Amino acid sequence: MITVAEAEKLVLAQVREYGTQTLPFEQALGYVLAEDLKADRDLPPFNRVTMDGIALKYASVKKGIKIFRIKATQAAGEKPVELAQEDECIEIMTGAVLPLSADTVIRYEDLEISEGKATLLPAEMKQGQNLHLRGADKKQGDMVAKAGVVVSPAVISLAASIGKSQLLVKTVPRVMIISSGDELVDVDETPSSFQIRKSNSYTIKAVLKKHNINADLLHIPDDPVITRQKISNCIQNYDVLLLSGGISMGRFDYIPQALEDSGVEKLFHKVAQRPGKPFWFGRHGQSGALVFAFPGNPVATFMCLHRYFLTWLNATLGLPAKKVTYAALGNDFTFKPELRYFLQVTLQTNEQAQLIAIPVEGNGSGDFANLADTEAFLELPMERSEFKKGEVFRVWRFTD
Amino acid sequence: MITVAEAEKLVLAQVREYGTQTLPFEQALGYVLAEDLKADRDLPPFNRVTMDGIALKYASVKKGIKIFRIKATQAAGEKPVELAQEDECIEIMTGAVLPLSADTVIRYEDLEISEGKATLLPAEMKQGQNLHLRGADKKQGDMVAKAGVVVSPAVISLAASIGKSQLLVKTVPRVMIISSGDELVDVDETPSSFQIRKSNSYTIKAVLKKHNINADLLHIPDDPVITRQKISNCIQNYDVLLLSGGISMGRFDYIPQALEDSGVEKLFHKVAQRPGKPFWFGRHGQSGALVFAFPGNPVATFMCLHRYFLTWLNATLGLPAKKVTYAALGNDFTFKPELRYFLQVTLQTNEQAQLIAIPVEGNGSGDFANLADTEAFLELPMERSEFKKGEVFRVWRFTD
Missing domain, CATH: 3.90.105.10 (Molybdopterin biosynthesis moea protein, domain 2)
Structure with missing residues (x-):
């Protein structure tokens, strides 16, 4: 491990x-x-007017001119009209090009306009005001x-x-999401009293959709021949296989054998974590296809998907490593096994801007009903079993 | 204001x-x-086995039986097989239904299996172990x-x-995003030296897409008759009109008049904020259509979209008010005007789990080139102009 x-x-x-x-x-x-x-x-590609008003030469105002004849009106998108006289101005609109012969814009609020003339009202004024300069x-x-x-x-x-x-x-990888086992029926089917409905595949697909991956879904029945055919076919046609369940020591788990027969090399199996201890990871030597085989437990699948697959995807797409985010534990928490524990939490900030992680109560790692209330996993170190309110740990937000 | x-x-x-x-x-x-x-x-709908191994009666083990005859093998999805004798067990797989006659599962790791018999290895054992109980x-x-x-x-x-x-x-509202003005050309067109390309409409559309709103886009040229027709048509066919630019005092801004002519009532115009001071908001009495008219400045549009439209959308969809998130200012910052300032920031947490907002340097509110580096707006109060490193303010993350 x-x-x-x-x-x-x-x-x-x-x-x-x-x-x-x-x-x-x-x-x-x-x-x-x-x-x-x-x-x-x-x-901007030109000296852009940022207020509706008039464009003029600042020097004219400095000379004491207060009344300006409106030579033309220039809308945004129109060719600029140039000033010829020092007591002329151009009535000009936001987004328009400042004429080369002007250097300053005075907004309507600081003007009185009548009979084709603009009179300056007393107002503070700076050369070059109300402009967003080219470049x-x-x-x-x-x-x-x-x-x-x-x-x-x-x-x-x-x-x-x-x-x-x-x-x-x-380009994002081509992903096939694989479920297996005769105990699973589809969402529209009525399960017998010893069957349940498929759900993990849909969760994975939904998470991947947020990352622009439109994954395909495949269900493999408990049959060794079909399993071998399907797995072998997937290895050739997809970059990544995401499995949930089916990789265990069980007599009817034909998938490990099919992976081996298809030339997929195991890179590791079992990680010292909860949930998700039986996580299996492998690679097909020839095609380079990768196999992430998550445990069937829905919370384990969800955690491994975020903690490993999305981390890998992020690196594969050449993005910088995700910023490490820390949160302070909101309550005392105990976890005895010598495993790194991924605690389901909701997040809030207090008035000191500290990020607080509040544990979501649950029945353990299989309790996916709480996942709907969970915003993140808090990653608690393996070496300890007592975690105190206020202690700070790394947090994995689902929206990051 | x-x-x-x-x-x-x-x-x-x-x-x-x-x-x-x-x-x-x-x-x-x-x-x-x-x-x-x-x-x-x-x-779960039944007592679900969580480890591959054997199912047996705990009482038999208590009696000292160590070797169990494997009566049958039961896969997940199969009808359970019942035990008849106290020295019998069922070889059973993860996900299978626990037979009514059994109460405990022993995993393969704690067994030796040969010749149809399972021998218990010394291991800790609890009644009811390796089960996820019905309900x-x-x-x-x-x-x-x-x-x-x-x-x-x-x-x-x-x-x-x-x-x-x-x-x-x-159901999400039907949204029309409206740009206007002859200075704007489409992305594929070559602008003249006094034109620029449309961009705000695409930004808004992209943000809305994340909220499952597939907005339509409309560009209105500077023509009063066309403007009136188009606005009036939109009011009848959309729930929300999002405008960027075109609501100012300019001589060629035909939109305010067209809105008035179409029966849209102004609810407010101008907010004491930067960017986004000229934000205009109105309602059509009869249809109930709403008009959010954002200033043309791209950063203002972006801020108003997040601060007002998405807040409104959240409430309209019946979601609880967004959790207030606080962040501590990473550097000293000065902003003199008596306006609430929305500072572009990136976010990180320090090792005390405190959320830190680092201002993104820019040339002011029109500098949308920095928006690509921005993760959030920090909302700085109007009453002050000096903001010190470490002080805590409300933050609006774009991913929330």
Whole structure:
């Protein structure tokens, strides 16, 4: 049995590269950007008016001129109109280009306009006011978003503003989620008194959907021949197999044998953790396909998915390691076994901005009914069994 | 001008009810559940074996029997086989139903099996061990997820396990995102030297997508007749209009007039905040449609969307008010104007589990290039201008 740290290291040693693909920029949300985005022009591309009012020369005001003839009205999107006389101004709108002959904008609130003339009201005034100068945000060629970031709504906005309607993003792995065993029936079926419904596969699929992975689902019945065929087929056609259940010492668990027959090498089996102790991880030498076989217990599956698969996915997509987040335990907690314990918690901050992890009461690691109330796992060290209120541990938020 | 608190109150006074709809459970991810989910059977529905091994009567072991004849092998999903003799056992697999005549499971690790017999190895043993008892998680009819929660992967799992393949969820509002002004061109077009590309609409659409709102986009040119027609049409066909830009005092901002002509009543205009001071909010009396008109500045739009629209959406969908999260300022910061300031920050926790907000350097509220690095807004009170490192303020995370 290995430790959580060793398991993480072995999983991270299997980081893969699945290439890139081009997507329409709006569909790229949540993918990892695989190219640098650079400004195609200065941002803003011109001296941009930020208030509706008039544009004029500051020097004219300095000379004492208070009444300006409105030479023209210039909307945003219109070609600028230039001033010829020092007592002229241009009535100008937010978003418009400042004429080269002007340097300052006075907003309507500080003006009186009548009969084609604008009269300055007493107000503070600075040369260059109410302008967003060309290139103030970025110069042409400057980086606006670096390869390796997640395409967020802000990146979508940046892509739009520099005219990148197609984005190169990292391709996500092809994932098959496998359930097995004749005790499982589908959601729409009526289970007999000794059957239950499949649920883990749907949980995994839902979590992966948030990461833009549209995983396929497969159920394998308790039959050695079918199991071998299906597993072998998956190994050839998918990058990752995520199994929940079916990897145990049981007489009807045909999956370990099928994995072996298909050439999948075990990299580890069993991790000193709860839930999730029987977690099995392997690799197919030739195809490079990876097999994460999670225990069938729903909470174990959920924990291993977040703690190992998503950590691996993050590294595989070239994202920086997740920021380590700490939370303080909200209540005393005891856990005796010599295993690292992943405690289901909800999170809140107190008025000192300290993140507090409140344990979710449950019947143990199999109690997935509490998972709906859980926001994170608090990772409690193996070496101890008593954990005191206020002590700080690493926390894994499901939304991170 | 009203305060942020007043603006929030006025927005929240316009909470709406858009009814419910039924979705296949997998598609319900991220929607708000509109029905209670109750266990259709006990969970687990039977005394469930949690380790591969043998099932036997504890009393037989107490009597000193050490060798048990394997009467049958029972897989998960199979009808249980009953014991007839006290020295019999059933070889049994994880997930199987415990026979009524047995009460305890001994795992393979604590056994030696040969020639149809299982011999107990010395090991600690408790009556009822290695079982997950019927109803231990939930009894038939117990609530497993309450109406009013967001459908998370865990709720998907619960729905699957109780056979709810269709879920009743809250219908989200129909949203139209409106940009306006002849200075804006589309992402694929080449702007002239006095034009820029549309970007805010795409940002808003991307944020809404995360909330399962598939918003439509509309661009309105600077033409009073077209503007009136389009606005009037939107009011009739959408629940919410989200505008960015176009609501100012400018001569070519035809939208305020079109809104008035269409019967939209202004509820407020201008909030004592930066960015986003010119935020305008209104309601159509007859249709109940709401108009959030955000300033054109991209950071202002982003902030108002999170601070007001998503707060309103949350309440409209019947979710509890968002948990207030606090963060400590990571650096000293000065902001003089008498406005509530929304500071762009990144977040981290220190080893005391305190959430620290690090200001993102920028050129002011128009600098949307920094938005890609921003994780949250820290909300700094209006009454002060000096904010010290370590002081704690409310924070708005974009992922919450």
